Amino acid sequence: MTPLRLGILAPIVSFVAFAFVGCGNANDPSGPNPAPLPNIVWIISDDQSFTDFGFMGHDVVQTPQIDDLAAQSLVFRHGYNPTSLCRPSLATMITGRHQHEHGLTFNDPEPGVRRGIANQLLLQQRPAPSLLAEAGYVSLQTGKFWEGSYRNGGFSEGMTVGERHGDLGLTIGREGMEPIRDFVQRHKDEPMFIWYAPFLPHLPHNAPAEYEAPFADLGLHELTLHYYASILWFDTTVGELIDLMKEEGEYEETIFIFIVDNGWVIAENEADRLVDRSDGTIRPPHWKSKQSQYDLGVRTPVLLHWPGHIAPGISYELVSSIDLLPTSLAAAGLDIPESLPGLNLLPRALHGEPLARNAVFGSIFRHTAKEWDRPDANLFFRWIRAADWKLILPEIENEPLELYHIAEDPLENMNLAHHPEQAERIRELRVRLDAWWSPVAESKDKSNK
Incomplete structure (x- = not known):
């Protein structure tokens, strides 16, 4: 590898020479032996x-x-x-x-x-x-x-x-x-x-x-x-x-x-x-x-x-x-x-x-948009996986709330959402899901239809 590859930065060196700062920068530009x-x-x-x-x-x-x-x-x-x-x-x-x-x-x-x-x-x-x-x-x-x-x-x-x-x-x-x-x-x-x-x-x-x-x-x-x-x-x-x-x-x-x-x-x-x-x-x-x-x-x-x-x-x-x-x-x-x-x-x-x-989030939307510039208008489901639990929240009519224990039920065959002992867990997961969700719903120019 030629020295030109060093580019503008002093990049990552080796396993032991890595230095990470709080923002996630992996390199030390002032390092004495920059690697490619x-x-x-x-x-x-x-x-x-x-x-x-x-x-x-x-x-x-x-x-x-x-x-x-x-x-x-x-x-x-x-x-x-x-x-x-x-x-x-x-x-x-x-x-x-x-x-x-x-x-x-x-x-x-x-x-x-x-x-x-x-x-x-x-x-x-x-x-x-x-x-x-x-x-x-x-x-x-x-x-x-x-x-x-x-x-x-x-x-x-x-x-x-x-x-x-x-x-x-x-x-x-x-x-x-x-x-x-x-x-x-x-x-x-x-x-x-x-x-x-x-x-x-x-x-x-x-x-x-x-x-x-x-x-x-x-x-x-x-x-x-x-x-x-x-x-x-x-x-x-x-x-x-x-x-x-x-x-x-x-x-x-x-x-x-x-x-x-x-x-x-x-x-x-x-x-x-x-x-x-x-x-x-x-x-x-x-x-x-x-x-x-x-x-x-x-x-x-x-x-x-x-x-x-x-x-x-x-x-x-x-x-x-x-x-x-x-x-x-x-x-x-x-x-x-x-x-x-x-x-x-x-x-x-x-x-x-x-x-x-300790959690990841997601959402499921229409294949073909109902309104291309309003994500919330195309929403089917939101979901959260936190630790071993996954909550699926429907945003369409006649679909059930779903809760699964992924560690024991990885293919999501047993919906536990209606078990009374899960009510508090569902409430907590839903609060986290709502806190994450912030759709960009501002109207955009549709004059080029």
């Missing part, structure tokens, strides 16, 4: 249940590459996305803010509103690539990205130029890794931020036959077989990405952060999922999966891997996708804006310091 800024790679799986990994205990799904990454990482087994839908989940990661704060609560605005208007919501934020650029980072967007051009996310380079899901960006992984290799080869003298969010294992579950072969004789439902094959395909691309960084001499100086955007559970009847009806009402959530308020929709493992710095281990502490940005800023030696609600996970990962958190 680490590359930062976010690996984002697309539509995969938290259960569907070998390292999470699944005995049929095959994820050998991610399992190997997990064996070398600090694994947070109780990670959460505040929402369980693609676009708002990705927007939460890149902004470090909950969806009612950044405003992108939906996949699509209401009919009659041009998508470009909604795309402007991200421009009102300071997304990860823009903030990291202050430390000299160059950034690459690949895979899923909803906000029009990669430039709208602050990336210096990217594959997506304007379509709904990510147009050319969606070929990454499915059609090789050359755009990433090209980027890495051109920027070896600079710290790099890489967004790897392939359209995998997302539908269409059309993995090549070689990925279906391991499951062919297991008697699986056809839909399940195709899903598992797509997971194995995604897993293979994760291995290819890590091998690429090794081949280019960047692996040892790279922090890898792995997460899933939202869950997925195979439903033989896809109408069982939580969907909007044409009349604007919704069907109750018959399936605990993507777009639902349950852990099979919102929970995810979170992996932190930094060769030679972060010791492998397992944590059962609560973390959230809002933590990715402050953690990355700290790694880059940047101050963390006080307005960001997430935590810097590096003190925990490097020194074992307990996280200053």
